Amino acid sequence: MEKLVKLWDWSKFLQDLEKPEHTILGLMSGTSADGLDIANVTFKYEDNNLTFQIKKAVTVSYEKEFQKRILESYDKRLADVEYVTRINFELARLHARMVKDLNLNFDFIAYHGQTVYHLPSEGATLQLGEADVLAVELGKPVVFDFRKKDMALGGQGAPISAYFDSLFLIRDEQTAVLNVGGISNITTLNSDGNLIAFDTGPGNCLVDLVCQKYFNVKYDVNGEISGQGNLDENLLKIFMEQDRVYAEKKPPKTTGREVYNDEFLNNALAKAGKIDYLDLLRTLVRFTAQSIEKNIRLHALQVKRLVVVGGGAYNRTLTNDLRDLGFEIIVPDETLINFREAIAIALLGELFLRGLAHYSTVTGAIKPSVLGKLALPV
Numbered sequence: 001m002e003k004l005v006k007l008w009d010w011s012k013f014l015q016d017l018e019k020p021e022h023t024i025l026g027l028m029s030g031t032s033a034d035g036l037d038i039a040n041v042t043f044k045y046e047d048n049n050l051t052f053q054i055k056k057a058v059t060v061s062y063e064k065e066f067q068k069r070i071l072e073s074y075d076k077r078l079a080d081v082e083y084v085t086r087i088n089f090e091l092a093r094l095h096a097r098m099v100k101d102l103n104l105n106f107d108f109i110a111y112h113g114q115t116v117y118h119l120p121s122e123g124a125t126l127q128l129g130e131a132d133v134l135a136v137e138l139g140k141p142v143v144f145d146f147r148k149k150d151m152a153l154g155g156q157g158a159p160i161s162a163y164f165d166s167l168f169l170i171r172d173e174q175t176a177v178l179n180v181g182g183i184s185n186i187t188t189l190n191s192d193g194n195l196i197a198f199d200t201g202p203g204n205c206l207v208d209l210v211c212q213k214y215f216n217v218k219y220d221v222n223g224e225i226s227g228q229g230n231l232d233e234n235l236l237k238i239f240m241e242q243d244r245v246y247a248e249k250k251p252p253k254t255t256g257r258e259v260y261n262d263e264f265l266n267n268a269l270a271k272a273g274k275i276d277y278l279d280l281l282r283t284l285v286r287f288t289a290q291s292i293e294k295n296i297r298l299h300a301l302q303v304k305r306l307v308v309v310g311g312g313a314y315n316r317t318l319t320n321d322l323r324d325l326g327f328e329i330i331v332p333d334e335t336l337i338n339f340r341e342a343i344a345i346a347l348l349g350e351l352f353l354r355g356l357a358h359y360s361t362v363t364g365a366i367k368p369s370v371l372g373k374l375a376l377p378v
Helices: 010-017 064-073 081-100 131-138 148-152 162-168 205-214 233-242 244-248 262-272 277-299 316-324 334-354
Strands: 021-029 035-046 049-061 108-119 124-128 142-144 175-180 183-189 195-202 305-309 328-330 373-375
Touching: 021 081, 021 334, 035 081, 035 334, 049 334, 064 081, 064 108, 081 108, 081 124, 081 131, 108 131, 108 334, 124 148, 131 142, 131 373, 142 334, 162 183, 162 195, 162 334, 175 277, 175 334, 183 277, 195 205, 195 244, 195 277, 205 262, 205 277, 233 244, 233 262, 233 277, 244 277, 277 316, 305 316, 305 334, 316 328
Parallel strands: 021 108, 108 142, 175 305, 305 328
Antiparallel strands: 021 035, 035 049, 108 124, 142 373, 175 183, 183 195
């Protein structure tokens, strides 16, 4: 009786890699944990030139209780080893069901998963969502874990979407792509024409926290709630002082919800005293804008123009604050605003499959590398 059975054809797989077109399903769940961003993207690679076409892009929201569980997984006081182990598999099973419901056609999957803890100073990061579950459930190879090779090479592991910005969005050194998700980050060129990218601090995370805690809504739709409040200058100074060390830290640098959370908020409120909730929300939006502005003035002084993507692009209070702080604001089409990160993850999957890397690194890694790992279907 034969004891071995051949289940995978590497020769056919290698032939698939060499095809000029790949359709890649990019999956991204951001730090706000409001849902799974799905971008089905066809890439064409000819004569060392890469182009892309978005076939479909959609966000599938999490149920409120599951979102709460994801957010709790960030909290070391609530999430023990058993909790993290369970949600790692639950998240992937849920993502597989979400994809199946869409009946999409694709060749490969690029899976970011859910960042739950990011420790760049210690060279460590963790994204949840078990890639083998997706490979088995969806029957396609999955490229995943895009951050860890970079960190093994001494990098911050972020912001990895900068490579998409460099290839497709940045036109000159005065232009930066500003992504306002849970955390804000920018990508631009320095005065020498080299790509740089770094997190500037909070994006929507603190604003969302206050919206959910005091206004019983998920987020500040179009900035309508924060627009009703008044700026509290004293509280703003407290926020900026709490954030000063990070703002003054030179890139490459990254941060996350392990910093900008209830504790960060409560520490500031303890110093400021009682404040109206509308004024708190308005001040947090201004703090977000001002932390972005301070980081740019300190580390990317040449930037005059911001291409704003991510959920924060819809917050008119925020974009107006950025204009007041002296920036020209460009808001691109809705698909790019909403799905830039999922498209960027699909791109990283394509680069992995082609054995390609961006010519430079923005993370502090000692050299460029092919990012990702591979999970095979049965």
